[in-house]
Amino acid sequence: MMRMAAVILVFSMGITLFTAVPGKVTAQSDQGLEAVLEPVIEKQMRSAEIAGLAVQVMKDQQTVFAKGWGVADRQTGRPVSTESTLxxxxxxxxxxxxxxxxxxxxxxxxxxxxxxxxxxxxxxxxxxxxxxxxxxxxxxxxxxxxxxxxxxxxxxxxxxxxxxxxxxxxxxxxxxxxxxxxxxxxxxxxxxxxxxxxxxxxxxxxxxxxxxxxxxxxxxxxxxxxxxxxxxxITTRYHGSxxxxxxxxxxxxxxxxxxxxxxxxxxxxxxxxxxxxxxxxxxxxxxxxxxxxxxxxxxxxxxxxxNEMVIGGQRMLYHDGASPGTIVRLVLAPERKLAFFIAYNSNSPHLMEKLTELILEHYSIGGEGGASSAGDVSPQQAGKYAGAYRPYMFSTDSFQKIYGLMSQLDVKTDGKGNIVLPKGTYTAVGEGLFYNADELKENLVYFKNNEMYLGTNSFRKLSPYETITVQGIILIGYLLITLMQLLGLAFPAIRRQVKHKSLIWLCAGAQLMGVSALVGLLATLVFIDPLEFVYGVPGYFRVWVYLIILGMLLSICLLYGIMKSKPSSWGALYCVLVVIVQVGCGFWLNSWHLFSGTLI
Missing domain, CATH: 3.40.710.10 (DD-peptidase/beta-lactamase superfamily)
Structure with missing residues (x-):
């Protein structure tokens, strides 16, 4: 969902196409590699709005390919250079x-x-x-x-x-x-x-x-x-255009x-x-x-x-880098005395994997490796691994827990003893170990003690309550109930039951603040670039949290008003339901640590 946020934001601004500007090719240029990379790069740069890109390859301690595409800065038109563009x-x-x-x-x-x-x-x-x-x-x-x-x-x-x-x-x-x-x-x-x-x-x-x-x-x-x-x-960093x-x-x-x-x-x-x-x-x-x-x-x-990568039996070392508006990758293949570096000034991750695959294939690194014959795993055995998993990467003791919610990975079975992930179908090769020959890096997944390991990433299995589906149902349920209660105040019969205007205003205030805060939080997570949080918690995010707290305080005031004003039984029931829903929402959001010291 966090990745989708970036895509939605790009489309909300409108797509601006540009033509890649060819860069200078060094004298030592692998023409075969250039023929493989060129069409893919130019197509993806247009479709993903990538401004500039650099690729450099070294074989046997000699640079065999170095080229820049596009521009380091769209305003000045400064071309990308492998030698000087930072x-x-x-x-x-x-x-x-x-x-x-x-x-x-x-x-x-x-x-x-x-x-x-x-x-x-x-x-x-x-x-x-x-x-x-x-x-x-x-x-x-x-x-x-x-x-x-x-x-x-x-x-x-x-x-x-x-x-x-x-x-x-x-x-x-x-x-x-x-x-x-x-x-x-x-x-x-x-x-x-x-x-x-x-x-x-x-x-x-x-x-x-x-x-x-x-x-x-x-x-x-x-x-x-x-x-x-x-x-x-230094390249100008871009989020789309x-x-x-x-x-x-x-x-x-x-x-x-x-x-x-x-x-x-x-x-x-x-x-x-x-x-x-x-x-x-x-x-x-x-x-x-x-x-x-x-x-x-x-x-x-x-x-x-x-980090380690094993492809076609070849062990390689690599590391990625990402900052707002830039993605880079350095890969070392010691056995082949090969190294390459890819960088571009965009948030789009998809081109990096494709270019890595093309370069490795060009130098005959690929094919199956790392696992062999399938094991005997029944559908029932595979079924115990099915469920929702969340990466361990993000803290569960701060509001960053919500990153884990957005990163949920669903594991299913195909009824034949195989595991199905978003990346594809994995076949059993051992106790808790499954293999997918079509995957470049993450071709093995391992399950143990309600945990899942995909490459060097670790995940924990979630209880049903923790899944994004159940959390989404709670959110939608809260919004529907609150809106129904709020609309109910438009009917004279309900207002007569509540009687006192102060109670009506307290009910409406608590409900409006709760709905506004949740809609604001949801909009922030969906439409705002999540990389904004690297600079600290945005002020508007804190506003939504303060609105939730204010709504809860109004609910407590409403409870006091019920005891003082003594409305009719139906009116009191209406007000109590408002208090239960709003305070309950507060406790639910507190489970995501939205009231932590980092935010308030």
């Missing part, structure tokens, strides 16, 4: 943070089993003392992924990394450390702060002098705000947001593919790339900082 790298920052941590490990300044609170004193009491550096590097620290207050619109509201960890996030714990993989930007922010406390330098300064300068990544920067010389080369006008400065640079060109990204990739490099020793590099955790031996897992 993209907001978002979570791609995490692999640089992990690299910095591995450097400290080499220097014996830290140990992987050290608790993070040893180095980041400001989070003592907020983070389980059992959370180690190893846990955070593999996203097994059990911490929630915070989506709110992670960025600033301008330098005036920008937080330091220390301030963000103390004031900007609550560091909610979802699971004990080491139990499961739960993607968390807050965890990587903790590692970045550790780099600061161990080295005595800011995170940006350390990475600049120990990684970027060493690799001659002259365009790339972690500095917030970005240095003036590079600002003119509408540009984002803020600066987008992140409060948590170690988790995102690096500014990087395609050429610099490939320089970094080359270092990770070359065992003899100036950044990490071969033994450290091997340790970093090793699979350290997975949900099942046959499933892809996580290295230190990198």
């Amino acid at each position: 993209f907001h790298g978002g979570s791609l920052s995490k692999v640089f943070t992990a690299t910095a941590v591995m450097q400290l490990l080499e220097q014996n300044k830290i140990r992987l089993e050290d608790p993070i609170v040893r180095y980041v004193k400001e989070v003592k009491g907020k983070v389980d003392p059992g959370v180690t550096i190893h846990h955070l590097l593999t996203h097994t620290g059990g911490l929630a992924h915070n989506n709110v207050n992670t960025a600033a619109r301008d330098e005036r509201t920008l937080m330091t990394l220390s301030d963000y960890l103390q004031k900007g996030t609550d560091l909610y714990a979802l699971k004990p450390p080491g139990e499961t993989i739960i993607y968390s930007s807050d965890g990587m922010a903790l590692l970045g702060r550790m780099v600061e406390t161990v080295t005595g330098k800011s995170f940006a300064e350390y990475v600049q002098s120990n990684i970027l300068d060493v690799l001659e990544m002259k365009q790339t920067s972690f500095l917030q705000p970005p240095p003036k010389p590079i600002r003119s080369r 509408k540009p984002y006008t803020d600066d987008y400065l992140t409060n948590m640079p170690p988790a995102g947001d690096i500014l990087i060109t395609a050429a610099d990204a490939i320089k970094f990739a080359a270092t990770h593919l070359n065992r003899e490099n100036p950044v990490l020793q071969p033994e450290t590099l091997a340790l970093m790339h090793e699979r350290h955790v997975s949900h099942h031996p046959l499933m892809r897992g996580r290295a230190y900082g990198f």
Whole structure:
């Protein structure tokens, strides 16, 4: 539903088509790859309103393809260049943070089993003392992924990394450390702060002098705000045809947001593919790339900082990055000595998967792999896995719980012992393990103890009450009952039963505020870009919450008015029903933590 919000918003503004402007192709250009990518890119850029896109590919430590399409800025017409156009790298920052941590490990300044609170004193009491550096590097620290207050619109509201960890996030714990993989930007922010406390330098300064300068990544920067010389080369970020006008400065640079060109990204990739490099020793590099955790031996897992992808029996490392108006991906295929980087200034995720598939197929990486013969699973056995699941990623102790509601994944069976997901049908290959040969990355799904694991993502099975269907019924039921009660006041017979005008006004006020607040909340979640929350909770969202609280207070006043005014039995019953519905709605919304300290 959150993804649909972006689509609805684009259509509400109207679609503006543009023609992609071809970029310069390097002398070393894989013409066969260009022929494969060109028609797909140009078509998708038009249909998805992508302004500009860059692709660079390296094979055997040599760039074999580099090209930019479209424009970095629609107003100026500045074309995309793989050498000079800077993209907001978002979570791609995490692999640089992990690299910095591995450097400290080499220097014996830290140990992987050290608790993070040893180095980041400001989070003592907020983070389980059992959370180690190893846990955070593999996203097994059990911490929630915070989506709110992670960025600033301008330098005036920008937080330091220390301030963000103390004031900007609550560091909610979802699971004990080491139990499961739960993607968390807050965890990587903790590692970045550790780099600061161990080295005595800011995170940006350390990475600049120990990684970027060493690799001659002259365009790339972690500095917030970005240095003036590079600002003119940063892509304008777009939501459909509408540009984002803020600066987008992140409060948590170690988790995102690096500014990087395609050429610099490939320089970094080359270092990770070359065992003899100036950044990490071969033994450290091997340790970093090793699979350290997975949900099942046959499933892809996580290295230190990198995610893992296994396609056609080929193991690859990759990391995505997303910020409002930009998506990037860096992929390393060590066995093939292949690396590629894709970036574009749009929120549309679909083109990224298609381009990844095309590039891998071009270099003969694909086909089946990772699972074999089907197991003997009866329809009854498969049926126990059916139900609604919600990702562990989002906190259940704050209003960000609602992100989980929007991310619900429904699991069904086909009556033949197979599992059906939105991605397709999965066939049993073992106890709780199902396989889909048609899926590129998420070709295995695993069920255990009312939990589901899809790749490196973990989900918990929901009770019927928690599902979006039941929650939707409650919402619709509340709106219908309240509107019927409100319309009832238009009938003289009901007004005569209530008698006192003050009670009538209290009833109408409580009902109007409740309906207005819920409609406002729903409209915000459906029509407003969810990425707005990275700058903090929008003021209009708080208004809806305050209206709900005011409606509840009016309901309490109404209850007092009933006791004082003593209307007729039917009038009292009407008023009591109004109180029950409005106060009940408040308790229901409180289960989504809308009355938490973050919002009021």
